[in-house]
């Protein structure tokens with residue numbers, strides 16, 4: 674086994690600002706950048722439109738008007 678393995682792997686740059694990441698906030702450089710990324714992710718998730726569901730629920734000309742009430 675190689676004995677000169679470094680305790681830390683090659684640090685990745687922060688996805689937000691390209692600064693070296695820290696172990697505490699990996700893979701980000703700080704809590705701030707981590708929160709930034711999280712906020713962006715959440716915004717993206719909330720921005721996903723769900724109009725598909727509504728349009729298909731209104732135009733039910735193939736299956737009659739039966740509703741699935743499994744619960």
Ligand SMILES: [Zn+2]
Pocket residue numbers: 687688689690691692701702703706
């Ligand atoms: Zn950063």
